[in-house]
Amino acid sequence: MKEIITYGSYAPSSHNAQMWTVEIPKNNKIKVYPNYARVLPFVDPNNRETWISIGAFVENCVLSAQDLGYSSAVTINDAEIILDLQxxxxxxxxxxxxxLIKKRLTIRKPYLDIKIDDTTITKLINLSDSIWYFPIENKETKKIIDYSLDAYSFQMKDISKLRELAKWMIFSYREEKHRKDGMTTEALEIKGIRRFLFNLFFTKKSVTRKTFIKSSIKRVKKQLNSCSGYILITSDSYGKAELIKTGRLLEQVWLECIDSQIAVHPMSQILEEKEYYDLLKTSLKIDKEIQMLLRIGKVKEYPERIRKRLDIIDIIKG
Known part of the structure; x- marks a missing residue:
């Protein structure tokens, strides 16, 4: 059970907050709950991203259990999610x-100007009728890029959201050594002399200052325009079961991308700002709810990275 939960914890989560906790009752069951001490009340006030992250955690548990010779039945109740492993x-x-779970990571740097072959895209889309793909050359994709940049710039004006971001960013070598969560300079792909200068001169207060905001918007603009295309994952509603289903599908998509050496970068800001979200839905003529927007593309080398994760003792309740 502990091995399966460990692989579960390798799932993606907003700001790498790892907002899950579990119980291990008898009879090969795992009960999964949100850890409300780790949620993001400013960018995710309705816990939409929390439930999606928990869904990804559940999918990792199911997939790793399969490798270890266990089938899984997943039950979603009002109070908990139960995995019954047999x-x-x-x-x-x-x-x-x-x-694949061990290799999964977010790659934020600009991607190569290479088209992903149709066979691979078809394989991804065929995972579910909730998956959409917009290649970079499509006219609709320009709307995705423009509205995403507008939403990101808008979010950078919100002090509360910036302070929340700062809470999960790691600004010193000492903090990086001791923390098991959050976003390191390595995860943000700040390397070499830039990493040294970042750790030396930047603090959590720097996140709300003009220099940081301006450079962040410039970086995101470059990211948005440097990819092969965008995957959208939709759902029928914002219900908990639908969001957990989205999280499970997100992990399936991500692992298939890894298997094809495709880099993935979730771009969530447009989904967190209703004005720009509504504009995106209207322009793409999608009548379902858009729950995930993934920038995908090819990179010269698929990197390995030190994973920041809570210890198993921090995840299991009691």
């Missing part, structure tokens, strides 16, 4: 899912 001799034990 040993299944019909399953062929492999390490495929676990290896």
């Amino acid at each position: 040993q299944d001799n019909s399953l062929i034990k492999t390490n495929r899912n676990i290896e």
